[in-house]
Amino acid sequence: MSAPDQLLVVIDAVARRNDGESVRIAKDVLCAGARVRVCLPDSPAEFARALARRGSRRPVVIGDDRALLRAVAQLHREREPADRALSLVPVGPRDGVELAGALGVPLGAVPAARAVLDGAARRLDLLVDDSDGVVVRGLRIPAGPSGLTVVEPPSVWDTCRSLVRTLVRPAPSVPEVRTHRLRVEADGRLLSDLDDPVEGVTVRSRDGVAEVVVRPRAAEPVRAEATAVTVSGASYRYRADALVTGPVWTRTWTLRPSAWSLTLPAA
Template sequence: MYDVVLLTLGSERDAPGGGCGSGGACCGGATEAAGAEAPKPTEERCETPRVPVLACADALTARGARVETVTARSDAEIDEVLARLDAPARPDGLTWPDPDSKTRLIVATATDAQLRAVLRRLVRRYAPPPSRRPADLAGNRTVPDLPPVGVLPLDPARNGTQGDLAAQLGLPRDPAAVAAAVLDGTARRLDLLRNDAGSVTLDGALLGAADDGGRPLHWRGRVEVDDAVLSDGEDPILACAIGNAGGYASLDGLPLLTAPDPTDGVVEVAVAVPVVTRKAFGRKRIRFEVRRARGRAVAVVPRDEKVPFLDDGVEGELSRKRSWWTEAGAWAVWTS
């Protein structure tokens, strides 16, 4: 039978006199600066609902699993949990996941950003430095197959195609069903986006913002997908969607991504640009042209000082070049 760790993410604010300091694993509302991963403090209380966690633990225990619930309030505490998934020591000294591990991990998530925080630590744990790349690592990957994780949504009622990542992937939401998937289900491998700021993307990113009145703020930047140029830096861009899954497939009813698929080994990118046309009597009409491309990597070079973005729901500002690339099948979820 399996040892199962049920991991929830808290913050230092949960401790007496504590605050959600930089480097902590916040429950939500974190922000991300360009090139940095440390979340900034917010006024949101980081309280994790306990009922789904306890219900899942009871279901696991009833099946004979040995269960431990852990609340991690920092990256270091997340890493302590992930170390249980390590393989025995390798001759080359690299830390590597154990494909035959009898320990299984469930991440209780209030937001997709929390799941992303755990996957980011998995990548940092198991990605070998380029100078020590082993021969048994696939040529199109920079990380080995990461250990599958179970996903326990802390809002079981939330669903829909524009919902959280668990809803998009059709994962079980009921705590007992999650427990059954982890013990009896199969591992579904999914693509992972890495970026040159040291982070990862599970769902996607949306670059652009609106003013206080809801009107879009145009920005300029060069957007390239492999060898295809979607914007040379001169166009006023309404939005740029970088999709692994479908969370940013549309914006206010404007279709951006056509067929985002987290299992196809490519990233889909769309850029929406306003185009002015003239009708009868010289009247102007604005329509939006959406340019799309698919490939292994995308690079965005902003020409404006700062471009706001959302990456798996985490807010940030892009002030210099950022590249994302696909790690096909790098991570996995337990599913029924």
């Protein structure tokens, strides 16, 4: 068989524990269509070493969004050429493979494995931050669900005061949206400064540009396209794809067009 038919199949430990049947099905389909070497890493470090030792074999990851992000980060650290495509068979709960589905990877074990064998490589953008971290699709500040901030555990005194307030009047049924004082720059253009409270910031890579949306509390969203975005200000956390990072004081993300390749079903 030729080199493209030689696969290194890296099966994430979480996928093996949570859905062994889907893992088995995917492996059987792959083994029936190509020469396969299977790796079963038990830790992120072993996962990275397995990918680094793939040689000429085409890397295939069986796992969830977090496994995909680890693989992309490893290939980025190696400065792997974009024409060496990564393949993915998503295995995990629905909310754990949302990124894979958004990128166009089939979510069933059989169609995903067949796409690995018969699909085509598609070049995709990356957002790379100043600590060499990668963002495949997009990031959001703050990192909490639905744009709400992550709340730290209260102290005992805070808990007592909250209990007293609850006894005096009913607790609000809708969480209060907190604002943040952030300086946001897109290619040097100032979109928001520290004296303008914002409810959230999103950055998403799309078709060779980074789309930036700043949501002020009392004004219409500010939108821009850029190749580099810097957010600074009070300590903040952000959600990059499926991962929450921080706190940080400042961070710059730079768009890398067509920086990696993912195998997707042929059109």
